[in-house]
Amino acid sequence: MIRQAAIIFGCLGVGELIVHFTSLSLPSSIIGMLLLTLLLRIGWIKLEWVNEVAGFLVSTLPFYFVPAGVAVMLYFDLIAASFWPIVVASAVSTVLVLVVTGWTHQLIRNKSRKTRDNISTDDL
Numbered sequence: 001m002i003r004q005a006a007i008i009f010g011c012l013g014v015g016e017l018i019v020h021f022t023s024l025s026l027p028s029s030i031i032g033m034l035l036l037t038l039l040l041r042i043g044w045i046k047l048e049w050v051n052e053v054a055g056f057l058v059s060t061l062p063f064y065f066v067p068a069g070v071a072v073m074l075y076f077d078l079i080a081a082s083f084w085p086i087v088v089a090s091a092v093s094t095v096l097v098l099v100v101t102g103w104t105h106q107l108i109r110n111k112s113r114k115t116r117d118n119i120s121t122d123d124l
Contacts, residue, residue: 004053007045011036 015032018024024031039045072079079086 001052004050007050008036008053008057011039 012029012032014035015028015030018031018035019026019028036045036050040047040050
């Protein structure tokens, strides 16, 4: 279990170093998560090596949002003053994400289908 935590936090640490030395504007946790995903995809890290600790972290994820929720309550008056712009921005961005995701899925599916059709007609 210590090895699993060391791998996950090692990726987070490398993400911190990458952000520090490159001055990227991405959070180091995102860089670390992308690094862990890359290492899992290329097979340098096996899923079994991090599965137990990752499962624990995911199962306790709601607990980590408590400080953010408390911070939102501290600035409730500021949020209330900008309520409608926040609602409109959230709704518009949600619709845009859904539309772009749908278009991307259709594009990839159509290209995949064309490739599959070309392969099957070449076999004839």
